Amino acid sequence: MFQLYDRFLTQQATSIQRTLTATISNVTSQAGLLWSLIDGIQLSAEQCQLKWMQDIPLVEDLRMIFERDPAARHWLEVICCYPGFHAIACHRFAHWLYRRNVPFFPRFISHLSRFLTGIEIHPGAVLGQGVVIDHGMGVVIGETAIVGDYTLIYQGATLGGTGKETGKRHPTVGCHVVIGAGAKVLGNIFIGDHARIGAGSVVLRDVPAHCTAVGVPGRNICRTNTQNCPLNHEQTPDPDAIVLRALIDRIDTLEQQLQTLKLQTLAFSGSQTHANALQSKCPDGR
Numbered sequence: 129m130f131q132l133y134d135r136f137l138t139q140q141a142t143s144i145q146r147t148l149t150a151t152i153s154n155v156t157s158q159a160g161l162l163w164s165l166i167d168g169i170q171l172s173a174e175q176c177q178l179k180w181m182q183d184i185p186l187v188e189d190l191r192m193i194f195e196r197d198p199a200a201r202h203w204l205e206v207i208c209c210y211p212g213f214h215a216i217a218c219h220r221f222a223h224w225l226y227r228r229n230v231p232f233f234p235r236f237i238s239h240l241s242r243f244l245t246g247i248e249i250h251p252g253a254v255l256g257q258g259v260v261i262d263h264g265m266g267v268v269i270g271e272t273a274i275v276g277d278y279t280l281i282y283q284g285a286t287l288g289g290t291g292k293e294t295g296k297r298h299p300t301v302g303c304h305v306v307i308g309a310g311a312k313v314l315g316n317i318f319i320g321d322h323a324r325i326g327a328g329s330v331v332l333r334d335v336p337a338h339c340t341a342v343g344v345p346g347r348n349i350c351r352t353n354t355q356n357c358p359l360n361h362e363q364t365p366d367p368d369a370i371v372l373r374a375l376i377d378r379i380d381t382l383e384q385q386l387q388t389l390k391l392q393t394l395a396f397s398g399s400q401t402h403a404n405a406l407q408s409k410c411p412d413g414r
Contacts, residue, residue: 212261270298
């Protein structure tokens with residue numbers, strides 16, 4: 129009797145243990161699914177928040193400074209001590225007023241920004257997001273200029289006109305363009321995406337995408353990788369040096385050909401003189 133009762137208790141305990149194990153496993157799996165759902169919701173919220181923040185031009189401008197400038201270490205330092213960021217922030221407010229036909233104040237804000245930063249951006253100019261003006265002193269951007277997203281502009285660069293013409297008279301710059309220090313891009317021309325303008329260049333004609341323009345006036349060099357590398361001036365080809373090298377090589381080739389012709393002429397003249405001498409000695413051909 130006691131053995132049967134003990135066996136019954138053992139079976140009941142085993143059954144209860146199996147039921148508890150299955151219940152705990154079910155609850156654990158449901159909790160795991162719940163946490164996965166919560167993590168997915170949090171990740172989606174973070175992505176939406178990040179996308180919303182990236183849609184704000186000034187936030188993207190600030191982020192690109194840290195990406196483009198290795199000297200940028202802290203956001204407070206950038207906000208307080210970077211004149212390029214100050215000039216772009218003032219321009220965005222001035223441009224907002226300019227588009228709403230507010231008189232006087234857009235130009236006045238632009239004038240104050242120029243006085244404080246040394247960077248002159250007309251309130252009518254259109255700047256994309258993620259634009260970085262590095263150092264910035266002496267940068268001039270004209271009224272009808274258009275600057276694409278993620279463009280990098282170094283100090284002393286000018287996006288200007290060529291005269292007193294009206295209408296669209298300033299350059300249109302594509303996305304991911306780098307304009308070197310002291311470069312002058314003049315007139316209603318187009319600079320393609322991922323193009324590079326060398327320091328000190330004067331560009332008066334269109335620059336195709338993925339090309340580098342160097343020299344005065346600018347010459348396009350389209351055999352360079354401009355999408356995955358920055359503007360390394362020490363690796364920028366010199367078009368004048370390339371032309372001179374080609375001319376020197378051509379001259380060397382022509383001199384070698386001329387020397388060969390001289391030797392052949394001398395050899396032919398020597399053989400002809402020898403034949404004439406033999407003929408004079410033997411006039412009857414014997």
